[in-house]
Amino acid sequence: MPELRPVTEIRTVACIGAGVIGAGWAAYFLSRGLRVRAWDPAPDAGEKLRRVVDAAWPALTELGLADGADPGAIELLPTVAEAVEGADFVQESAPEDLALKRSLLAELAAATAADVVVASSTSGFPMTDMATDAADPGRLVVGHPFNPPYLIPLVEVVGGEKTEAWVASRAADFYRHIGKSVIEMDRELPGFIANRLQEAIWREALHMVAAGEATPEEIDRSITDGPGLRWPVHGPCLTFHLAGGQGGMAHMLDHFGPSLKAPWTRLEAPELTPELRDDMVAGAEVSAGGRPMAELVAERDRAVIAVRRAVDAARAAGGAGA
Incomplete structure (x- = not known):
């Protein structure tokens, strides 16, 4: 196990894959005052990434931004290696293609330092199946969010057969530190929970x-x-x-x-x-x-924020009266 800095010192996250999930993660990381280095092979990735961040920012602002939160603290890099350079944590959100996941996670494991966790946003593949091509699979773990990651707090964390114990714990600690609700699963389960x-x-x-x-x-x-x-x-x-x-x-x-x-x-x-x-x-x-998709997304975001606030208030009132 390498010497680890506290998760509070994680300041830069690499988002590998900037589709709906990856861009949603990027928006959330930015709202927590983190810097984001992103990579995506699509020619219009930068435009799509910016659009998702801009659309998510009003909801994130309403939920409360961390000190230093900056929607502009993001950079789209031309290669995977450049995106992970200097990153303290990696969130992979490539399409659900097993061969692609295996190749990309192997590349990420090889390109990152021994203390950097590489988490996959996969919605169904177990890490044991995705880590087969990695020379060092010990730092690979599932960090499965719910869509949209900038709004829904749940993240399910589970390692594969070769994931080192500290990796799953560190991923869970990091997600909790940035405000996520984390389930640490003790075994792999198809489709998670x-x-x-x-x-x-x-x-x-x-x-x-x-x-x-x-x-x-x-x-x-x-x-x-x-x-x-x-x-x-x-x-x-x-x-x-x-x-x-x-x-x-x-x-x-x-x-x-x-x-x-x-x-x-x-x-x-x-x-x-x-x-x-x-x-x-x-x-x-x-x-x-x-109604257009943008209107439906805005409606959903407003409603989820209202529900979360109402539930938090009810729980707080119950605790105060206990």
Whole structure:
């Protein structure tokens, strides 16, 4: 294990890949007063990166900027090697292509110092599978965010079979230091935790649309005006604990346990037929109501900020009254 500086001394982050996720990470790092060195092979990467940062900055400002936060403290470099030069932490956010991830992570591991963590934003690949080409896979770890990374606080951290223990701990400590909510997973799990749960709902939604049982708009409203209102506070497990009344989870399971075998769910993914695809696209357009993507993004950001503030206030009030 190399000699490590405190995570508070991490001042420069390399963002490798500047698409939606990578640019979102860049905006968040900038809001925390960090400098960002970015790389992306797309010819219009600089323009897209600037557009995402500018669009995210009002929401980040409303949430509260760290001292020294500067949306201009970012530089797009022509090569990976130049982008990671002088970086204290690396966040890789390349497309979900396993061969690409393997090659890029191997290059990053070779180009960075022994005390620099290289984290991948992958949404599904385990690090054990992505690190196969790296001569030194010990500093490679998953740091999986939720979109958009500048707004949603969750990051799931998990190493691969050859990831050194200090690497996962340091990544988690760094993310917490910059204000993220971190789950340190003790084992690799396909799809991680949050994506597994999200995917279950998504598959059920596709089945219901394919069977003509519900429209995309009805499915969205069933969550936004139903259980989705409870989940920012308690999550699905604690919600069911409350459903058991004074008996809590034990009473809920004893009472509703038999219904777990009821044929409600169809967890196998349905075939994505042209008809189902067209129905989902048309349904999403109905839900969007003709509004442009930028307007929808702004609406989402305002609402998430309001929800986060309301939940934080409720928790603070509960703690004060305890």
